Amino acid sequence: xxxxxxxxxxxxxxxxxxxxxxxxxxxxxxxxxxxxxxxxxxxxxxxxxxxxxxxxxxxxxxxxxxxxxxxxxxxxxxxxxxxxxxxxxxxxxxxxxxxxxxxxxxxxxxxxxxxxxxxxxxxxxxxxxxxxxxxxxxxxxxxxxxxxxxxxxxxxxxxxxxxxxxxxxxxxxxxxxxxxxxxxxxxxxxxxxxxxxxxxxxxxxxxxxxxxxxxxxxxxxxxxxxxxxxxxxxxxxxxxxxxxxxxxxxxxxxxxxxxxxxxxxxxxxxxxxxxxxxxxxxxxxxxxxxxxxxxxxxxxxxxxxxxxxxxxxxxxxxxxxxxxxxxxxxxxxxxxxxxxxxxxxxxxxxxxxxxxxxxxxxxxxxxxxxxxxxxxxx
Amino acid sequence: xxxxxxxxxxxxxxxxxxxxxxxxxxxxxxxxxxxxxxxxxxxxxxxxxxxxxxxxxxxxxxxxxxxxxxxxxxxxxxxxxxxxxxxxxxxxxxxxxxxxxxxxxxxxxxxxxxxxxxxxxxxxxxxxxxxxxxxxxxxxxxxxxxxxxxxxxxxxxxxxxxxxxxxxxxxxxxxxxxxxxxxxxxxxxxxxxxxxxxxxxxxxxxxxxxxxxxxxxxxxxxxxxxxxxxxxxxxxxxxxxxxxxxxxxxxxxxxxxxxxxxxxxxxxxxxxxxxxxxxxxxxxxxxxxxxxxxxxxxxxxxxxxxxxxxxxxxxxxxxxxxxxxxxxxxxxxxxxxxxxxxxxxxxxxxxxxxxxxxxxxxxxxxxxxxxxxxxxxx
Numbered sequence: 243x244x245x246x247x248x249x250x251x252x253x254x255x256x257x258x259x260x261x262x263x264x265x266x267x268x269x270x271x272x273x274x275x276x277x278x279x280x281x282x283x284x285x286x287x288x289x290x291x292x293x294x295x296x297x298x299x300x301x302x303x304x305x306x307x308x309x310x311x312x313x314x315x316x317x318x319x320x321x322x323x324x325x326x327x328x329x330x331x332x333x334x335x336x337x338x339x340x341x342x343x344x345x346x347x348x349x350x351x352x353x354x355x356x357x358x359x360x361x362x363x364x365x366x367x368x369x370x371x372x373x374x375x376x377x378x379x380x381x382x383x384x385x386x387x388x389x390x391x392x393x394x395x396x397x398x399x400x401x402x403x404x405x406x407x408x409x410x411x412x413x414x415x416x417x418x419x420x421x422x423x424x425x426x427x428x429x430x431x432x433x434x435x436x437x438x439x440x441x442x443x444x445x446x447x448x449x450x451x452x453x454x455x456x457x458x459x460x461x462x463x464x465x466x467x468x469x470x471x472x473x474x475x476x477x478x479x480x481x482x483x484x485x486x487x488x489x490x491x492x493x494x495x496x497x498x499x500x501x502x503x504x505x506x507x508x509x510x511x512x513x514x515x516x517x518x519x520x521x522x523x524x525x526x527x528x529x530x531x532x533x534x535x536x537x538x539x540x541x542x543x544x545x546x547x548x549x550x551x552x553x554x555x556x557x558x559x560x561x562x563x564x565x566x567x568x569x570x571x572x573x574x575x576x577x578x579x580x581x582x583x584x585x586x587x588x589x590x591x592x593x594x595x596x597x598x599x600x601x602x603x604x605x606x607x608x609x610x611x612x613x614x615x616x617x618x619x620x
Numbered sequence: 621x622x623x624x625x626x627x628x629x630x631x632x633x634x635x636x637x638x639x640x641x642x643x644x645x646x647x648x649x650x651x652x653x654x655x656x657x658x659x660x661x662x663x664x665x666x667x668x669x670x671x672x673x674x675x676x677x678x679x680x681x682x683x684x685x686x687x688x689x690x691x692x693x694x695x696x697x698x699x700x701x702x703x704x705x706x707x708x709x710x711x712x713x714x715x716x717x718x719x720x721x722x723x724x725x726x727x728x729x730x731x732x733x734x735x736x737x738x739x740x741x742x743x744x745x746x747x748x749x750x751x752x753x754x755x756x757x758x759x760x761x762x763x764x765x766x767x768x769x770x771x772x773x774x775x776x777x778x779x780x781x782x783x784x785x786x787x788x789x790x791x792x793x794x795x796x797x798x799x800x801x802x803x804x805x806x807x808x809x810x811x812x813x814x815x816x817x818x819x820x821x822x823x824x825x826x827x828x829x830x831x832x833x834x835x836x837x838x839x840x841x842x843x844x845x846x847x848x849x850x851x852x853x854x855x856x857x858x859x860x861x862x863x864x865x866x867x868x869x870x871x872x873x874x875x876x877x878x879x880x881x882x883x884x885x886x887x888x889x890x891x892x893x894x895x896x897x898x899x900x901x902x903x904x905x906x907x908x909x910x911x912x913x914x915x916x917x918x919x920x921x922x923x924x925x926x927x928x929x930x931x932x933x934x935x936x937x938x939x940x941x942x943x944x945x946x947x948x949x950x951x952x953x954x955x956x957x958x959x960x961x962x963x964x965x966x967x968x969x970x971x972x973x974x975x976x977x978x979x980x981x982x983x984x985x986x987x988x989x990x991x992x993x994x995x996x997x998x
Contacts, residue, residue: 288963331709331713335709338778338784338785339778339779339780342778342780342781342784343780345957345964347961347962347963348960349962366748369787370744370748370775370785370786370787371784371785372784372785372959373773373775373786373787373788373867374787374788374866395751397748397751400716400717400720401717402717402720402721403720406716406720406749406750407716407748407749407750408748408751409747409748409751409752409787410751410752488752489751579723581750583725584725584727585725586723
């Protein structure tokens with residue numbers, strides 16, 4: 243069985259939460275091992291629900307199904323349309339009603355097989371169908387493997403903003419099969435890489451140096467480099483989530499680059515012209531610029547961040563973004579409507595150099611000036 | 621202020637959960653005190669969202685609004701249609717989008733002002749908007765005051781069954797104003813009374829005797845009798861919820877009469893011909909009959925239960941129910957699809973006499989025979 247054979251080639255991260263703990267397994271070709279692993283987690287399991295999208299299902303659903311069948315687990319398959327458009331009420335209702343029709347009970351797990359959208363909607367469905375069933379993540383994009391599949395945030399978009407409806411529902415297992423990254427486009431891979439850089443900048447300075455020297459191996463999908471990168475990011479995220487599962491404090495560090503990133507995404511309109519990771523890369527640049535302006539970050543570290551993002555081909559300047567004209571006032575308005583804003587203005591994650599992020603109150607004037615400079619390419 | 625003046629006339633129950641505790645306050649005319657109580661719970665509160673239905677809003681929304689305003693809290697009002705029809709996806713989506721449009725943040729509480737439907741949908745909305753905001757219950761029916769407002773179960777109906785989608789989200793405060801029961805119809809009051817009898821039968825035998833002697837005072841809405849009844853039921857429920865918040869064990873005792881009750885409700889079609897409490901009364905009779913058949917409950921206790929339900933005017937026989945013909949096979953099919961069924965058959969809550977409920981595995985044959993006898997009025 244693949245799961246057995248590959249054990250020595252896998253990395254395992256244990257996420258310890260208040261109520262229980264779960265494992266993140268990172269390895270090549272580990273999807274077929276899901277069956278035996280589920281059997282190990284849920285002794286009397288007879289069936290499960292797989293949620294996937296059409297694109298991912300074509301590539302990996304057979305492998306997963308075979309693994310489940312060989313462990314005596316019957317999979318019900320629920321396939322949604324690919325893309326952000328599925329992350330709304332209509333798809334959620336449809337998925338929930340399909341699960342209910344299978345006669346699932348409270349012990350029937352839901353498996354998410356796909357990227358961030360599939361993981362978010364499947365996790366949310368798992369948290370509310372029958373008031374909660376077990377949830378398994380099999381992320382198939384770099385973004386999902388290093389970021390969205392770990393930590394238990396689930397949800398859908400409101401008509402008025404992203405991820406405004408959802409819950410915290412921790413997975414019981416995450417299987418990150420790095421083999422699935424072979425099928426990503428260069429652009430999708432890079433978008434995921436932006437979150438990798440984010441972790442390095444938050445609190446892993448030596449990993450940042452490693453990335454500067456080894457990014458071609460990571461983006462060239464070399465097995466060891468990928469496994470090291472995905473494991474290290476999962477570990478970095480898990481460390482923060484274990485301290486603050488429900489985001490009352492330090493978990494907000496994970497939003498480095500995201501306040502500005504979300505404003506750019508909202509302005510772009512979530513239509514595929516600006517991917518989340520691309521927005522995060524530009525957001526990282528703006529957050530670093532603001533940190534430098536406030537005297538927290540050295541100009542040297544700021545330039546190192548820009549230089550690394552430039553090297554890999556992520557957007558760092560306004561001309562790299564899909565806007566003919568970027569309006570400062572509109573960005574400020576999006577920032578004031580951020581989900582984490584209180585009384586119309588959020589705190590910001592800033593950096594005291596590479597590897598030292600912190601959450602700070604920042605005056606509107608400094609943010610305005612930083613945005614102006616970014617827009618005017620100063 | 622009403623809240624202060626009434627303190628000596630109120631009962632207070634403290635529900636201690638793992639993460640936090642909350643109070644249930646039972647008293648007459650305490651709705652206007654909500655403002656100061658919220659100010660006490662949430663120091664910097666500026667606004668809140670009230671969810672109510674048109675019928676209840678007409679009667680009590682002004683009182684609540686005045687109380688909030690006088691405490692400097694701005695209420696946003698979200699009014700839904702009365703009745704079970706509102707307990708679906710469409711209303712949920714509408715309520716969530718309205719909350720999001722108010723620019724609420726994660727500390728803006730949601731107040732449910734109404735009966736079970738309002739409480740269930742408002743509590744569910746509170747658990748998923750912005751991944752969870754604080755929730756306050758102001759139940760205005762007897763059913764909601766003694767049962768649905770306590771314990772944190774929230775949810776909506778699926779197209780394929782009741783309460784199949786939802787979450788556990790505990791309130792931060794429950795204000796049960798017994799004055800609101802004045803506006804209930806006799807039928808609604810009685811439906812709530814069925815749950816009162818349920819608590820007595822589960823584990824409060826002396827309360828059962830008290831009800832036998834005092835039911836006219838309770839149903840006559842005498843202040844002290846009502847307050848005693850509501851407090852005692854809340855205490856009974858809280859005791860069980862504190863032991864088993866997420867219903868992994870003994871909390872299932874609260875479903876006494878509900879497996880049969882739900883089957884009857886499903887068969888009636890949730891169109892108002894059979895209220896939940898009426899179905900629970902008949903369900904209690906069937907569960908007691910089954911307990912007697914299995915030798916667990918004495919015939920004397922079984923007859924006492926029937927006699928009490930008869931005295932108050934709740935349905936105890938098939939002729940009291942709105943079916944021209946009741947089909948045993950259909951009821952069995954509903955039972956096998958019960959939310960709590962595993963592999964197509966649920967456990968049953970039975971009684972070892974009045975005041976001693978337990979959860980038991982029961983063979984299909986005994987259930988079949990009991991249903992036949994009930995249907996044939998034996």
